[in-house]
Amino acid sequence: MQDIIVVIGGGHAGAQVVDSLRREGFRGRVVLVCEEPVLPYQRPPLSKKFLAGELEEDRLPIRHASFYESIHCELMLGNRVGTLDPAARTLRLADGGQLSYDRLVLAVGGHARPLRVPGVDLPGVHVLRTIADVKAIRAHITPGVRVAIVGAGYIGLECAASFRKLGLEVTVIEMMDRVMSRVVAPEMSRFYGDEHARHGVKILTDRRVSALWGDGSVAAVECSDGTQVPADLVLVGIGLVPNTQLANAAGLLCDDGIAVDGHCRTSDPDIYAIGDCCSQPSPLYRRRLRLESVDNAFEQARSAAANICGRPVVHDKTPWFWSDQYELKLQIVGVSQDHDTVVLRGDPESRAFSCCYLRDGELIALDAVNHGKDFMAARKLIAERVKPDPARLADPAIAIKDTI
Numbered sequence: 001m002q003d004i005i006v007v008i009g010g011g012h013a014g015a016q017v018v019d020s021l022r023r024e025g026f027r028g029r030v031v032l033v034c035e036e037p038v039l040p041y042q043r044p045p046l047s048k049k050f051l052a053g054e055l056e057e058d059r060l061p062i063r064h065a066s067f068y069e070s071i072h073c074e075l076m077l078g079n080r081v082g083t084l085d086p087a088a089r090t091l092r093l094a095d096g097g098q099l100s101y102d103r104l105v106l107a108v109g110g111h112a113r114p115l116r117v118p119g120v121d122l123p124g125v126h127v128l129r130t131i132a133d134v135k136a137i138r139a140h141i142t143p144g145v146r147v148a149i150v151g152a153g154y155i156g157l158e159c160a161a162s163f164r165k166l167g168l169e170v171t172v173i174e175m176m177d178r179v180m181s182r183v184v185a186p187e188m189s190r191f192y193g194d195e196h197a198r199h200g201v202k203i204l205t206d207r208r209v210s211a212l213w214g215d216g217s218v219a220a221v222e223c224s225d226g227t228q229v230p231a232d233l234v235l236v237g238i239g240l241v242p243n244t245q246l247a248n249a250a251g252l253l254c255d256d257g258i259a260v261d262g263h264c265r266t267s268d269p270d271i272y273a274i275g276d277c278c279s280q281p282s283p284l285y286r287r288r289l290r291l292e293s294v295d296n297a298f299e300q301a302r303s304a305a306a307n308i309c310g311r312p313v314v315h316d317k318t319p320w321f322w323s324d325q326y327e328l329k330l331q332i333v334g335v336s337q338d339h340d341t342v343v344l345r346g347d348p349e350s351r352a353f354s355c356c357y358l359r360d361g362e363l364i365a366l367d368a369v370n371h372g373k374d375f376m377a378a379r380k381l382i383a384e385r386v387k388p389d390p391a392r393l394a395d396p397a398i399a400i401k402d403t404i
Contacts, residue, residue: 003028005308006091006099008081008246009107010034011043013275013297015062017105020305022071030073031099033091036130037078039065044294046134047158048324052165053138057131084250086268103308106247106258106266106273107301110240110292115150119212125234128155140233141166148172148221148231150209152179154323155237157192160201161325171202171229173221178205183336188355188367191348192325199326204229240292242277255279257290262314264304272308274300283316284383285335285364293321318383320375331375334365334382345374346396353396354378361387377401 005021005028007014018030034040041060049055068075080094084104091099112127114120126137147163149156152174163170172179178189179196193203208224212234221229242257253259253267257279264272264280275297279290296319303315320333328351339357346353354374357365363386366378377400381388388403 003102004031004100005029005103005105006031006033006101007105007107008033008091009105009109009275009277010036010038010040010077011107011109011275011297012040012062012294013107013109013301014105015040016298016301017107017274017305018068018073019063019071020302021308022073024305024309024311026305026309028102030071031076031101032068032073033076033079033081033093033099035078035080036132038131039063039068039075039077041131042294043129044322046131047128047155048162050131051128051134051137051159052162060131081246084246086250086252086271089270102270104271105304105308106271106277107275107297108243108246108273108277110242110276112236113239113241115209115236115238117209117211119214119218120236122212122214122218123216124214124218124232125212125236127236128159129240137233137235141168143167145169145232146171146230147233147235148229149235149237150221151237151239152176152203152205153182153237153239154180156235157196157325158323159235159237160196161199164199164201170200171204171231172196173207173209173223173229174203174205175208176205179203183332184367185336185342185355185357187342187344187348188330188369191369192328192330195326195328240276242279242290244277247273247277255288259288262316263307263312264300264315265307272304274304280315282335284318284385285338289319289335291319293319295320318379320379329370329372331368331372332365333368333375333378334363336365336367339364341390343390343393345394345400346371356388356393358388358390363388363393374400 039061082094083092146169149172179193210224211222213220244254247258258273260278276292279288282289299317303313306313323330336357341358343356352370355367368375392403
């Protein structure tokens with residue numbers, strides 16, 4: 001009898017795992033179930049070139065339909081899985097259909113964290129996670145539109161840059177005291193805050209949104225200190241919540257996402273989880289991590305496919321991320337949480353510099369702005385758990401590999 005592997009999720013992880021399963025030699029039936037009615041597509045351009053109108057929709061798919069045909073992957077687009085029964089190894093679809101599986105891969109991603117204030121349901125209030133979200137936002141974009149962005153993380157600031165390219169008036173409202181505070185050091189926050197201000201973005205920090213106002217559609221954002229921000233369009237970008245509903249209801253262990261082991265297996269050995277939706281133990285950082293990145297989605301997909309096909313692989317990659325804002329490319333390698341020392345490498349005024357994070361003398365992360373050499377070197381050194389000389393590390397004339 002032919003084995004059946006079902007993959008749920010139409011993002012980078014889902015698209016990669018069906019490819020990797022075939023590359024690993026799996027010859028059984030592969031089914032990819034996608035809730036959205038479109039082929040799996042790239043997410044990063046949504047807040048950048050696609051939002052700014054610089055990239056057409058037909059450039060977004062990760063693979064074209066002919067690819068899935070060539071690897072004999074059955075696509076079930078526009079289908080949502082309603083329930084999962086691990087004991088029976090069956091999935092019940094929202095349309096009443098049923099799928100059986102031998103192994104299941106959950107690549108279900110996450111959804112935008114909701115803003116829970118009065119007025120959030122007014123027309124003109126948006127989140128950005130899907131192609132449909134971007135189309136809805138772009139339908140509101142006309143000359144003179146005033147945009148308020150709630151949240152100064154990657155999504156909020158990338159969208160701010162895209163909106164400014166379109167000539168819109170933009171205000172960013174952030175509850176913390178600096179932009180990107182959860183992921184970068186104050187020096188990096190200051191640089192990016194200044195960069196957005198230079199491009200005409202107004203940034204309000206230490207402000208909590210208390211309500212959205214409007215008669216028929218949104219017209220203003222009210223902050224807890226009484227500040228009123230006029231807005232014809234509001235974008236909420238306050239983070240991502242992993243989609244664990246299906247896993248929770250099926251009794252799978254969840255811990256800041258669907259909990260998996262080093263082989264990407266959930267608490268049910270026949271079910272794997274990959275991508276933004278899952279958390280996994282990290283030997284490098286000695287704790288469980290849930291990573292929201294394209295690279296992590298790809299690498300976990302490859303690891304899961306290998307393990308499913310009987311080639312044991314422990315997923316232990318040094319994570320990396322990127323963010324494009326204006327002409328700046330921010331490349332981040334490692335996870336800087338729990339650092340105790342920050343070493344600035346180069347002058348931010350040069351617009352090509354790095355920020356290094358140490359813990360107990362060990363290099364655990366690096367942020368590079370327009371500095372690909374530092375980024376590439378750090379990927380190797382962080383994995384090797386090196387302890388560089390901080391004084392030499394601060395000298396941009398010395399290659400990072402020579403600071404040990």
